[in-house]
Amino acid sequence: MKYPLRNIHNQQFEDFRVKGCVCAPFTLLKDDGYVLCTRLHKSEVTKHGYTLIRQQSGSTIKRKSHSMIQLWASIKSICAFQSEINFDGFEEYAKYLVSQKFTYLFVNGTLAEGLSLTLEERKQTAEAWVKVAKGRFGIILHIGTNNYKDSQELARHAEKIGVDAIACFAPSFYKPDSLDTLVEYISKVASAAPNTPFFYYCINFFTGVYLNDAKFLELAESKIPNLVGLKHSSRELPNAHRCMMVNPKKFQVMIGSDVQLLTSLSLGIEVPVIASFLGQLFDNMKTAFDKVDMKTASKYQCQAQEINTIRSEFGAGINVAKAMFNIVSGLDAGPVRLPLTDLMNGTLEEGLSMTQEERKQTAETWVKVAKGRHAEKIRVDAISCFAPSFYKPDSVATSLSLGIEVPVIASFMGQLFDNMKTAFDKVDMKTASKYQFQVQELNTIRSDIGAAIPGTGINVAKAIFNIVSGLNAGPVRLPLSNLSQELKEQLKEKLDATGIFK
Structure with missing residues (x-):
């Protein structure tokens, strides 16, 4: 599945859309033949103050000392003990990614250990991928750092070498304390490459920045002209769904979670950013989904989940992902760069068997x-x-796509779910998605009103019931607090505006 690459510069940014499947490749680093190990072995040697283990015949304690360059979808780095980037390996890696049906590469991102690379290394890596990718992949270049000056420098370089799009996440040391601050920060970064489409990269469990991404898009729309969407790698899928509801003609949402592929498809999020060895799996899943063969599509999602479960059992880190790539691809992406540490070779192989x-x-x-x-x-x-x-109301459609057919939901949502399930059973995904969007819209209203009053949100849910049902369930009991009359009126206005309960 190939898509022609377009020169989108000087076109309307609304026309820019990523198609197909995006790989987040590893950065290729040279391996000098040693690996830091957490246990002693009878053939231990000491080098540079660390206990290192050589490869033993008959028992692979470490990777081979020659560099068989290879990688991943989230462009991973093939690391050496000296951690020099192995540019010679990019062409072979690219061939592997073509075989995995990838159409775009998300370069220098999290799986690539982008923040462990110097600015110069990131520029060199970007140039290498642009050269290798010609005619085969589009390039989305991650330029996030912990200060906007460095990110601006990377943005200017990205525009100069002609990448298809750039992306940036929030700084993770000195964090923005409000949406306004985040928008201002991202605006400064994006403005350094004004002719290049820009994606905001949300990965809150890494950055520690837990702000409302949908509201970010709303605030940023008028302030960042080249903003075209976001890469949503955070674990809260409903947040991605909320983002889809913000000017869908302009903003594209890409999903960055391997375990949410099928559920994302059911919500209309068609472009994932995934590990290198999952491309063919997603292509199979998407083919089945497009044919409305949900049984087969679910089979492939279960396979993705099984891979993720194994990864979790060994720590779930980038080091585990890289080790998995080495095993399943037959290639060798080398070690990870400090401060990440490698698995002992043999550990994961044994676990897989x-x-x-x-x-x-x-x-x-x-x-x-x-x-x-x-x-x-x-x-x-x-x-x-x-x-x-434990399923929340806004995960109903995604649960259906996984074969979970019985929800426990609020009183006023029964008819809505019945409509959704009827459409789903008829394989009318367009109509089912419409009802899922209504669920999400209700949840967004509930969140907006709930932000103005302390509590668990049960108070808002009860107030919604009172309004839409025409009944009166009364107040909530302490320690919960009830909505003021002003908030109730705001809530009624918002509910009436949706037209859901007319």
Whole structure:
């Protein structure tokens, strides 16, 4: 699946749309034949003050010392102990990405360890990918740093070498404390490349910036002329859905989560930014989805989830993703760059070949060993396991696409869900999506009103019920607080404006 690359400069930015599937490749770094190891081995050697393990015949403790350059969709870096970028490997990597059906590359992003590269390395990497990509991929170049001056420098360079689009996330050390500040910061960055389409990159669990992305788009629309959308890598899918509702003719939302591919498709988000080895899997899923073969599409989503589950069991980090790439692709992307550390070779390979029972036993062993040392990580893993069993109202359509057919929802949403389910059963995804958007619209109103009054939002939900049903469920009980008359009137205005309950 190839798409002709267009020179979009000097065209209306509204015309710019990414098509197909975007790869987030690793940065290729040279490997000097050693890897930092967390345990001693009888053939240990000391170098540069670290305990290092050489490759042993019959037992692969580390990667081979020669560099078989390869990578990933989120352009990962093939690292060396000296962490020099291996530009010789880009052409071979590009061939692999073509075989995985990718149409765009998201260069120097999170999987590429972009923030561990110097500005000069990032420029060189961008130039190398632009050269290799000609006629094969579009290039979206990530230029985010922790200060807007450096990002402006990267933006100017990006426009000079002719990338298709640029992207930038919020700074993660000194964080913007309000939406206005974030818009001002991103505006300064985007203005350095005024003729290049610009995506805001939301990845809040990395940056620590938890602001309303939909409102960011609303505020930024008039202040950032080249803003064309956002890459949504945060874990809250409803946020991505809210962003889709902000001027969909102008703004495009791309999803950056491997476990949300099918649910994103069901919401109309058609372009993912994913790891290098998942391109063919997504292409198969999208083909089935377009044929309305939901059973087959769900099969591929389950495969993506299984891959993500294995990754989570080994820490879920970029180091694990890179190790997985090396195993499944047959290539060698090299190690990660400090401060990230590599897995011991053999660890992940053994895990991939374990039975479920063996993996359970291994997990139980690690729980015993990890007491007091990794308790927080263990708790997080347990929570991530339980979270999917509690479905919020705005996840109804996405749940249907995964075969979860029974929602527990607010009183006033029964008819809406019935309409959605009827359309879904008829494979009328356009109509089903319309009702999902109505659910999202209600949730947005609930969030907006809820921001003005302390509480869990149950108070707002009850007020919505009183308005739309014509009944009176009365107030909420302390410690919850009730809406003021002014807020109730605002709520009624917003609900009437939707036309959902007419």
